[in-house]
Amino acid sequence: METSSTNAQSGAIGILDETIVLEIARFHPEKDTEPSYDSFEVPLRSDWMVLDALNYVKDHLDGSLAYRWSCRMGICGSCGMMVNGVPRLTCETLLTSVAPGPVRIGPLDHFTVVKDLVIEMDEFMGKLQKVRPWIVRKDNYQPKREFIQTPAQLEVFKQYSLCINCMLCYAACPVFGLDPSFTGPAALALAERYNLDSRDQGAAERTDILSQHDGIWDCTVIGECSEVCPKHVDPSMAIQQYKIDATKDWFKTWLMPWGNK
Amino acid sequence: MAAHARRSNRPLGWVMFGTGGFLVAFFFPIHILLTGVLQPLGWVPTPDQHHMLTLLENPITRIYLAILLIFAFWHAGYRLRDTICDALGVRALDFPIMLVCFIGAAAGTVATLWMLLTVP
Known part of the structure; x- marks a missing residue:
């Protein structure tokens, strides 16, 4: 598992010299019987939402992570997930608001999980x-x-x-x-x-x-x-x-x- | 109309529940404050039994108590039914649980009326 480095960009707007651990629910319907949690260390940026951190995981750490998102501005309603046990739009939840972590991110409760954070609609x-x-x-x-x-x-x-x-x-x-x-x-x-x-x-x-x-x-x-x-x-x-x-x-x-x- | 026939009969219970909830929330705190706090502390005079019975001689007092207590029983019965069903995860047993709760409320209603009608 990669560890992200934010120090290189230290001083830029939104960059904090810290990281935060995301514990993300993983579930593959053809392989798993129970969901499990994988941990990822991502940069803690003051201008990032939880969704940005998930996108970081997808882009840099594990491309197999499945989740829904679209507009990034609280309009489309796609990125709802359980953040530390509370249903939240991840595009409207500041990463710093759940710091220092670890932050547990799961699929919405009460729905059948299709894969990882994706639920059946x-x-x-x-x-x-x-x-x-x-x-x-x-x-x-x-x-x-x-x-x-x-x-x-x-x-x-x-x-x-x-x-x-x-x-x-x-x-x-x-x-x-x-x-x-x-x-x-x-x-x-x-x-x-x-x-x-x-x-x-x-x-x-x-x-x-x-x-x-x-x-x-x-x-x-x-x-x-x-x-x-x-x-x-x-x-x-x-x-x-x-x-x-x-x-x-x-x-x-x-x-x-x-x-x- | 078939859809009409499938409509829930919950509105009847809900009216009792809603009315009881309003009355309990509005009037019970006043009674608790008076009889549970202010009178024991001696901040307001405590009426003796003779005074209380005199108060009960007024039919308005009896009607007030009947409305307050009867709706409170039905409020409790309705809420208890949902609480038992959901807290214990036994929604499948809703009907017998409803029967027990509403029979309890009916018993409370009968007891209230009997007491208010028989107290001299």
């Missing part, structure tokens, strides 16, 4: 699709121009539209960890985003789907999803708001069955 994508995350119109209205929406109407759902599908909330959610059939925070926040959209008419359809046992009612309001969300979407609040609407709907259904549909 198909199940999550299925959950997103299940909540019908698009504008639903009952009237089959074909607009000839844009729907008009006031800033106040936009403000109602804007927060829930900021989700980047990084899945940190799923890794943080103990309920999803115990019961993978739980629809989960991001998908439920996305459903609420469309329910609150003044242009949408699909709330009843979504309630039929999301008011089932594996929908909103599995959430036990632990709130870790909102704690780790890098975009402050607050999925926990979205789910509680949804519960209020679903409860009103449930009582209406039972107390006024003739008024339903």
Whole structure:
């Protein structure tokens, strides 16, 4: 294993005369039955994120390391990993914030690992699709121009539209960890985003789907999803708001069955 | 509608849970402060049993206590159900656990009503 040398560049911006050890989870599905951890010593730079350190490992120490990343600016949601046991976007986590190390980096909790730090996303994508995350119109209205929406109407759902599908909330959610059939925070926040959209008419359809046992009612309001969300979407609040609407709907259904549909 | 039929019945329990949570969070600290701290320290006068029974003669007091305690029991039952299921990892046993917790809450409800109705 190589040991990086930063002294040669000492004095340049961001260079510290130190190194930090990364303990990175490794798992090869065709060879391993259990994940293991490999240690790598990388330069500790004040202008590096954890993702930069992973890229250093990939470029200089072990090219076989597998992980996802893309934008490097907290937009694409690809580089979510467990950093010292906490779900974080590695492109937004300063390396110095986890110094002196060692820093343990693993794949997101509660997901099947494809290889090393790469997780299986198909199940999550299925959950997103299940909540019908698009504008639903009952009237089959074909607009000839844009729907008009006031800033106040936009403000109602804007927060829930900021989700980047990084899945940190799923890794943080103990309920999803115990019961993978739980629809989960991001998908439920996305459903609420469309329910609150003044242009949408699909709330009843979504309630039929999301008011089932594996929908909103599995959430036990632990709130870790909102704690780790890098975009402050607050999925926990979205789910509680949804519960209020679903409860009103449930009582209406039972107390006024003739008024339903 | 098939999807409609599969909807969870949790809203009923959740309303009791949410209302109980609000009442417990709002009023219990006041009672604990009064009867658990200020009265034992002698900072406020401690009413004797006669005073307490006189207070209970007012139907508003009984209604207040009934609402506060009954919703608190259902709040506890709902929360205990989730806590047992998740902490012990036995979500598969949700139904019997729910039964035990909600029967406990119902027993608390009956006991509260019986006491409030029978205290002279």
